[in-house]
């Protein structure tokens with residue numbers, strides 16, 4: 195096959211997400227195996243050595259560039275959900291003290307809405323929203339100890355940007371997630387759970403006999419507050435906007 199015919203094909207394949215490129219050498223030619231990481235598509239090219247050298251150099255350069263691209267939500271202007279754009283972003287490799295994480299589940303919080311609408315000002319525009327997630331460590335920075343590739347970790351409340359396939363994070367801002375906890379549960383509970391803990395155990399130590407009023411009792415933080423305050427022995431009063439939310443708040447431990 196002519197290089198001029200193969201090269202555009204290879205370029206298109208290299209551009210496909212999750213593509214793996216492998217080479218196997220025979221006496222006179224090189225065998226290329228190209229397949230997506232989900233193993234759904236596979237292409238095999240057999241080329242003479244002369245052709246394959248040029249092709250391999252080009253493909254290697256393109257592959258290096260592509261693996262640093264991931265999908266993320268970006269916001270260029272404040273507004274309703276339509277301003278959320280699903281785009282390619284460059285991520286790079288982790289530096290010292292950093293890890294690269296492939297997100298498995300991303301937690302949503304009302305603060306994401308505040309940033310999207312411009313009630314809170316992001317540090318820069320465009321920005322990627324999202325305060326928490328659970329993911330798998332896919333690379334660690336040079337010399338880093340204590341975290342290894344394959345670890346499942348959770349993070350919350352640091353720099354914004356979890357609405358993304360992958361992120362670079364400071365390794366000392368993540369916690370391990372035990373295998374007994376579903377990543378979806380863990381991702382939904384970090385920031386809201388820490389907020390509930392702060393309100394019920396640190397701002398004021400809620401104890402049996404106390405009465406607690408919880409606004410938006412069926413929201414993410416609200417539903418945790420209801421369960422936790424009830425478990426602490428408090429009388430729990432909730433406010434909600436609909437009957438369905440009232441039923442949920444009661445299920446979560448609201449007395450009134």
Ligand SMILES: NC(=O)c1ccc[n+]([C@@H]2O[C@H](COP(=O)([O-])OP(=O)(O)OC[C@H]3O[C@@H](n4cnc5c(N)ncnc54)[C@H](OP(=O)(O)O)[C@@H]3O)[C@@H](O)[C@H]2O)c1
Pocket residue numbers: 302303304305385386387389410411412413414415416433434435436439
């Ligand atoms: N998530 C956190 O970790 C965290 C941390 C610190 C502070 N907070 C604050 O705690 C509050 C709740 O946060 P959350 O993350 O739990 O939010 P959420 O799950 O999105 O719940 C928000 C609740 O707010 C009520 N609400 C009032 N106006 C609303 C509107 N315009 N659109 C949608 N919901 C509206 C709704 O309850 P009703 O329909 O019953 O009114 C809804 O259930 C927010 O003010 C947030 O800034 C949250």
